[in-house]
Amino acid sequence: MLRVLAVDDEKPLLEELLYLLRSDPRVGAAVGASDATEALRRITLAVESGPDGADGLDVVFLDIHMAGLTGLDIARLLAGFSSPPLIVFVTAHEGFAVQAFDLKAVDYVLKPVRPERLAEAVRRVCALLGHDREPAAAPAAPGSARRPAPPGAPVLAAALTAAVAAPATGAERAAEQIAVELGGVTRFVAIADIAYVEAQGDYARLHTGEGSHLVRIPLSTLEERWAARGFVRIHRRHLVALDRIDELRLDAGTTSVRVGAAELQVSRRHARELRDLLMRKATG
CATH class of the missing domain: 3.40.50.2300 (Response regulator)
Known part of the structure; x- marks a missing residue:
């Protein structure tokens, strides 16, 4: 106690x-x-x-x-x-x-x-x-x-x-939304609205079409929680919703993806896996 x-x-x-x-x-x-x-x-x-x-x-x-x-x-x-x-x-x-x-x-x-x-x-x-x-x-x-x-x-x-x-009830809500706090106001952001996540130390910044939100959750934790929802790690700093990737770019040995207006670097260790995932997605 x-x-x-x-x-x-x-x-x-x-x-x-x-x-x-x-x-x-x-x-x-x-x-x-x-x-x-x-x-x-x-x-x-x-x-x-x-x-x-x-x-x-x-x-x-x-x-x-x-x-x-x-x-x-x-x-x-x-x-x-x-x-x-x-x-x-x-x-x-x-x-x-x-x-x-x-x-x-x-x-x-x-x-x-x-x-x-x-x-x-x-x-x-x-x-x-x-x-x-x-x-x-x-x-x-x-x-x-x-x-x-x-x-x-x-x-x-x-x-x-x-x-x-009743922790299970909270877990069910968390499966669809994530709570973000700003100035004493709590908003619930639908995970389906999140295009990509950026690591910022022990925090993660969630990027949606309407803006961004900072949460105190490490990127590695979100990677584990959201893998089944189609989020993939492309870099030590970025987690991306596979469905939100608009373009995959190869230039002079480097790989990047375009997610909306953002262009994100793909690390070498994640590049091949990401290409395979996108290919499988494109071919059904």
């Missing part, structure tokens, strides 16, 4: 985040801090207590914009500890994602917090800590032995519990 600290200087948002976390059956204890000073005090106690101590913490859900020290400042301070708790950033600002992951954050959750997105962050923490098994018993009724729920929290908590208890 996870021991969690949530940090946010906006009390209503902190209350809602704590309520959702406490409603997750994988969270054993969740406490809050409304400023950086209180957060650092609790984190210091946790580190001094040790991983098995009474004040131990497994993960900190941390806002970025706060009075005084920011969440990024706190994360930098934590980097100096020998065994700091894990960090999940919870923020309304998309622009700090690269800095957050440079600081080894486990996840980056955008506000307003969606229950199923928070559930995914908890899952990632559990996976890193080896807490992969879900508890067999259902969680206690929301609000029992807890502080009063904030407005709207029962509905959000019920949705969170459903998302945790």
Whole structure:
């Protein structure tokens, strides 16, 4: 069971985040801090207590914009500890994602917090800590032995519990769409609309006819997930929908493909396999 600290200087948002976390059956204890000073005090106690101590913490859900020290400042301070708790950033600002992951954050959750997105962050923490098994018993009724729920929290908590208890439903949705987040708004992009994917470090940029979207999923993961949907690797940087390739070009020993207005290089190791696939496709 996870021991969690949530940090946010906006009390209503902190209350809602704590309520959702406490409603997750994988969270054993969740406490809050409304400023950086209180957060650092609790984190210091946790580190001094040790991983098995009474004040131990497994993960900190941390806002970025706060009075005084920011969440990024706190994360930098934590980097100096020998065994700091894990960090999940919870923020309304998309622009700090690269800095957050440079600081080894486990996840980056955008506000307003969606229950199923928070559930995914908890899952990632559990996976890193080896807490992969879900508890067999259902969680206690929301609000029992807890502080009063904030407005709207029962509905959000019920949705969170459903998302945790029914992963197959999420998997079915994921088979047809991929969620992308921008400025606190989540859009669901149909995989059939994606022409090609470009690797950008630990991220992948999805290119559609209407624009592009950045997701925090490695290209190798998408290659594995979408192979059955006709996506093929043509380069260490690119994954392409076979049906979206308009032209295959050979020029002075180099191979490239045209996908809409984009011309993409094909690496030597993938060139022959791609030509064979296109030939089989052309001949039915």
